Amino acid sequence: MRPDDLPQIRELNIFEGISDENFDELMRASFLQTFPAQMELIEEGEPADFLHIVVEGCVELFASTNGRESTMAMVYPVSSFILAAILRDAVYLMSARTNKKSRVLMIPAVSVREVFDKDPAFSKAMVMELANCYRGVIKEHKNLKLRTSVERLANRLLRYRQKQQSDQVTLPYDKKILASNLGMTPENLSRAFNTLKPYGVKVEGNKITLTDIEALATFAKPSKLIDDLAI
Amino acid sequence: MRPDDLPQIRELNIFEGISDENFDELMRASFLQTFPAQMELIEEGEPADFLHIVVEGCVELFASTNGRESTMAMVYPVSSFILAAILRDAVYLMSARTNKKSRVLMIPAVSVREVFDKDPAFSKAMVMELANCYRGVIKEHKNLKLRTSVERLANRLLRYRQKQQSDQVTLPYDKKILASNLGMTPENLSRAFNTLKPYGVKVEGNKITLTDIEALATFAKPSKLIDDLAI
DNA sequence: GCACTAGCTTGATCCAGATCAAAACATCAG
DNA sequence: CTGATGTTTTGATCTGGATCAAGCTAGTGC
Numbered sequence: 459m460r461p462d463d464l465p466q467i468r469e470l471n472i473f474e475g476i477s478d479e480n481f482d483e484l485m486r487a488s489f490l491q492t493f494p495a496q497m498e499l500i501e502e503g504e505p506a507d508f509l510h511i512v513v514e515g516c517v518e519l520f521a522s523t524n525g526r527e528s529t530m531a532m533v534y535p536v537s538s539f540i541l542a543a544i545l546r547d548a549v550y551l552m553s554a555r556t557n558k559k560s561r562v563l564m565i566p567a568v569s570v571r572e573v574f575d576k577d578p579a580f581s582k583a584m585v586m587e588l589a590n591c592y593r594g595v596i597k598e599h600k601n602l603k604l605r606t607s608v609e610r611l612a613n614r615l616l617r618y619r620q621k622q623q624s625d626q627v628t629l630p631y632d633k634k635i636l637a638s639n640l641g642m643t644p645e646n647l648s649r650a651f652n653t654l655k656p657y658g659v660k661v662e663g664n665k666i667t668l669t670d671i672e673a674l675a676t677f678a679k680p681s682k683l684i685d686d687l688a689i
Numbered sequence: 690m691r692p693d694d695l696p697q698i699r700e701l702n703i704f705e706g707i708s709d710e711n712f713d714e715l716m717r718a719s720f721l722q723t724f725p726a727q728m729e730l731i732e733e734g735e736p737a738d739f740l741h742i743v744v745e746g747c748v749e750l751f752a753s754t755n756g757r758e759s760t761m762a763m764v765y766p767v768s769s770f771i772l773a774a775i776l777r778d779a780v781y782l783m784s785a786r787t788n789k790k791s792r793v794l795m796i797p798a799v800s801v802r803e804v805f806d807k808d809p810a811f812s813k814a815m816v817m818e819l820a821n822c823y824r825g826v827i828k829e830h831k832n833l834k835l836r837t838s839v840e841r842l843a844n845r846l847l848r849y850r851q852k853q854q855s856d857q858v859t860l861p862y863d864k865k866i867l868a869s870n871l872g873m874t875p876e877n878l879s880r881a882f883n884t885l886k887p888y889g890v891k892v893e894g895n896k897i898t899l900t901d902i903e904a905l906a907t908f909a910k911p912s913k914l915i916d917d918l919a920i
Numbered sequence: 921g922c923a924c925t926a927g928c929t930t931g932a933t934c935c936a937g938a939t940c941a942a943a944a945c946a947t948c949a950g
Numbered sequence: 951c952t953g954a955t956g957t958t959t960t961g962a963t964c965t966g967g968a969t970c971a972a973g974c975t976a977g978t979g980c
Contacts, residue, residue: 502914521831523912528834530827542820542827551827551914574816578809585805585816589773592823596761596773596782599830600752603759603872607967633928641834646967648929663928663976681754683733683782838937864958877937879959894946894958922980929974936967944959950952 463490463513466536467563470511472587475579487569493556500554506543508564511536515560518635519552529638531598532557532631541587544570557631597684604684607642611650612678613685614640615659619668629664694721694744697767698794701742703818706810718800724787731785737774739795742767746791749866750783760869762829763788763862772818775801788862828915835915838873842881843909844916845871846890850899860895 464485467473473481490513493499499510502521510517517533519540530552533539543550544567556562574581601610614636618627629636637647651661657677658670668674682689695716698704704712721744724730730741733752741748748764750771761783764770774781775798787793805812832841845867849858860867868878882892888908889901899905913920 521835521914523831523835523915524910526835528831530830530834542823545816546820546824548824548920549914551824551831575813578812581809581812581816582806585776585812585819588816588819588823589777592773592819592826593777593779593782595823595826595830599761599826599833600754600759600782602830602833603761604752604754604757632926634926643968644928645930645969649967652929679755683752683780684754689779865956874938875958876939876960880937883959923978924980925976925978927974927976929972931972932970934967934969936965938966939964940962942959942961944957946955946957948953948955950954 467511467513470536470538472538472583474583476577476583480573480577480580484565484569484573488563488565490561490563492559492561495556495558498553498555499562500540500550502550502553504550506540506548506550507567509538509541509544509567509570510554511538511563511565513561513563516557516631517554517560517562518557519554521552528641529635532635532639541584541591545574545584547571557635594687600684602641607640607646608650608653609678610640611647612654612657612674613680615666615668616675616678616680617685625669625671626665626667629666632664698742698744701767701769703769703814705814707808707814711804711808711811715796715800715804719794719796721792721794723790723792726787726789729784729786730793731771731781733781733784735781737771737779737781738798740769740772740775740798740801741785742769742794742796744792744794747788747862748785748791748793749788750785752783759872760866763870772815772822776805776815778802788866825918831915833872838871838877839881839884840909841871842878843885843888843905844911846897846899847906847909847911848916856900856902857896857898860897
């Protein structure tokens, strides 16, 4: 592991307040690996042996059943994923694969639980992380149940705009994945983009220009309780 | 609060391992209230001031946005709900109302956080509870994204059968709520029941008789990673 | 530079589910 | 017992989204 990775990892919310000794212990037990794109890191149903932290690149969490598959979330640096399975010592409920070449830190689940048991700050940080993840999925679920697919796209574009601080947003991954994440087919994503044209949405490959924010927001009707990832 | 309620509450997973002193402290700070049916206990967007525990009755968690509303979950005795908001000291992301006359214990959020900070067993029990809730929503989300509405109903019936240990299951609440929870309209729930007739599903009001379990399971194709609430 | 492949778009069609309306059924209050 | 009300069912129609097919575009390897 590169020494310059450590500060970034140390600053993750899940390590907030953890003692240096315990953090070092976790890092000693871990290893950092670089994976090519489309590499499956986790398969749903398998026991949760490692806590994964995406240090660089991008990881797709997806689920399948009976021949159907859907993208559940995209994970960016620097963040962990599927923490609940580790703490519960249960199987993973989702699979994970790299969306692009990625460096991933893998911390043995056993080590995580050991430090969890002895470091109160770490266990509290875990609680906060779990609470945030849980609330994030509630928001996604509401998004799916309460909105049409075009509304989901419109709100997603507004969210990208806010995050990238620009009226020209770049889609962070290809449209096939975005469609799946939003709960629709790629054909429908294409049509949804077209439906949003009159609201000032201009598409050029993976670059989307928003030229009438007010109209788009009026159509999308964002709700903090769904769209604000920080509350 | 009736003394005979306490043992039941004490046995909740979230109080596993908590010291008697701390448990008593929480109970002293709490109050138990009986609400009539259709009483709104929580409104989404409000600060999370109480941790609620359903002692008797049934509570519906629902979400709304832009004039649309959907049932997110049903809560039975004895369980808590919306724990994440309490721990994060954030607003509720869902509303709650009694589905029938219910007795609900309300523990001030401040007290919960105080005991959380000083009782390691309690904070760990909270983590497990959060992990379980989080995993539960992941399963619901997969259910919604990966299955048709008829498949969701079929799997739900199989789950009721397993829980009630009988081939004649009683729907725990009215069909309007069940439809909403499964992500469909009441009309479509009715049609979905009809679609399942050839698979041995017989409807008599809120009593459903399953006469061909094998056919129903073949149709439903249950998956432990979605349907098993215990893993 | 060309051939191949994957992603994306567009068109046509189908269908799962919603909406609207009406009727039937069950429950409750007077 | 009757009238009112809410739930449920059924029918008709609509529509959002899926599926299938084909063509276009961009990127990659030889």
